Amino acid sequence: MRLNNLQLINFRNYDNLHLNFKRNINLLVGKNGQGKTNIVEAIYMLSFGKSFRTNKDKEIIKFGSENLYIGGNYLKNSSKGLIEVAIGNNKKGIKVNKIHIHKIQELLGNLNVVIFSPEDLKLVKDGPRERRSFIDKEISQIMPKYYNYLVNYNKILIQRNKTLKNRIVDENLLSVYDESLANYGAYIYVLRRDFIKKIAKISNEMHKKLTGNNEELLITYKNQINLTDEDTVKDAKDKLLSKLESNRQRDIETRMTKYGIHKDDLNIFINDLDVKLYGSQGQQRTASISLKLSEIELIKQEVNDNPVLILDDVFSELDETRQKLLVENLGDVQMFITSAELAHKRIFDESETAIFYIDKGKVTNIEDGGN
Structure with a gap:
């Protein structure tokens, strides 16, 4: 299972962002408060329909905006899917493959996500x-x-x-x-x-x-x-x-x-x-x-199928031995890793890793010069 891409409109500190992801490691690097966790928060919402940081949807809409959009194409058991979340006017709408769902349980299990935080x-x-x-x-x-x-x-x-x-x-x-x-x-x-x-x-x-x-x-x-x-x-x-x-x-x-x-x-x-x-x-x-x-x-x-894994600022809490043990036991799981230190990239195989540098809501793919 993997998330192929993500689009954010008026989500937290992002106006309009589109990212394409690697099937293995996606390392999101930046100083605290720049928007790293906002990206994985949006990925989590595609799976659960809600944030892991707040119960108030209005808090995740970009300041000065009235609505937001999150969309992501994913692959599960060789089948393609699209999940979209829209919030505005104190209402939330969720679509799976362009079809509106009426209960959260209809969303659960489409894109399996596991989050690991401090x-x-x-x-x-x-x-x-x-x-x-x-x-x-x-x-x-x-x-x-x-x-x-x-x-x-x-x-x-x-x-x-x-x-x-x-x-x-x-x-x-x-x-x-x-x-x-x-x-x-x-x-x-x-x-x-x-x-x-x-x-x-x-x-x-x-x-x-x-x-x-x-x-x-x-x-x-x-x-x-x-x-x-x-x-x-x-x-x-x-x-x-x-x-x-x-x-x-x-x-x-x-x-x-x-x-x-x-x-x-x-x-x-x-x-x-x-x-x-x-x-x-x-x-x-x-x-x-x-x-x-x-x-x-x-x-x-x-x-x-493997779930998608989010590691939100976990490496800073682990010594290098446990960091390596954690990665070695994950096999071919697609990972989204937030870190304030680019040095953590040495743990991963560079050929399987996409590195995104995040600064004040702007995302640069270090590999190809832009996103």
Whole structure:
């Protein structure tokens, strides 16, 4: 899978930009604040329909403009595609192959993109929310209907928590919410369980490569209903519904929903020690890299093609040994790499690398003198 080109109109600090990309390495070099991350942000939007930097679409429209356009031609499993995103008048329109889509799940999975940023290096040591976000984002790319389950679950959770905050709580209404939460939550539990089992196996293999077979990485699913490998969706629903009902009075007292998929997490161990608590910073970073690499491999297995990889200012956070290990384990993945240092180009094969120099929203392709 690869992104062949990108067009931006009134996006962040770009008036009208058109870039053609190499199938292997695309290195975006420039000082901070010049527009490197803006380009990879736009690529991300072609995959997910939203920014990874803000939830407010109006913030990405160029100052003084009223609308923006992002377009990109891509190749997936030898089939060509075009994704376009337009934002204006507080509305967003997305087209896939010139056809308007009405739900984000219709966009997900067309162009698979994995982003690796400095924040991801803290994936292991940060809180459960970051790890849930990692899980949710990747399952949604592989299985767009998961995104629909998640949206519906979160809507009901918000309604249930609002009801719990009322002076007089309507328990009949809570029963209705509990049934719906258990229904959507059950599908999410089972899909998360199956995803984590796959990614745990792949990430352990990756981790062995990165550590010269000196460390074993063990990842398991931490959930509140003691889900087993044999449990069906119905089993998960029954377990979750039982939890919600048996803890209802406590939820009423605390005015919040204690149990559900919104509390899930990952257990992460290196050589039988909890790396979140006892791992060194180097071990935590290597475990995070293993997780991100396993994400790439799993997408490849599920869709029969490599995803596009964004490395946003990651190299500055890694020593040269880990930089090389990361690149060596990426194979023929198309990469978009932002860096403030041109020196990072020495890590890559020059014949497979396009270098774009970015200065104040102007992009120059160093290889051919202009873009």
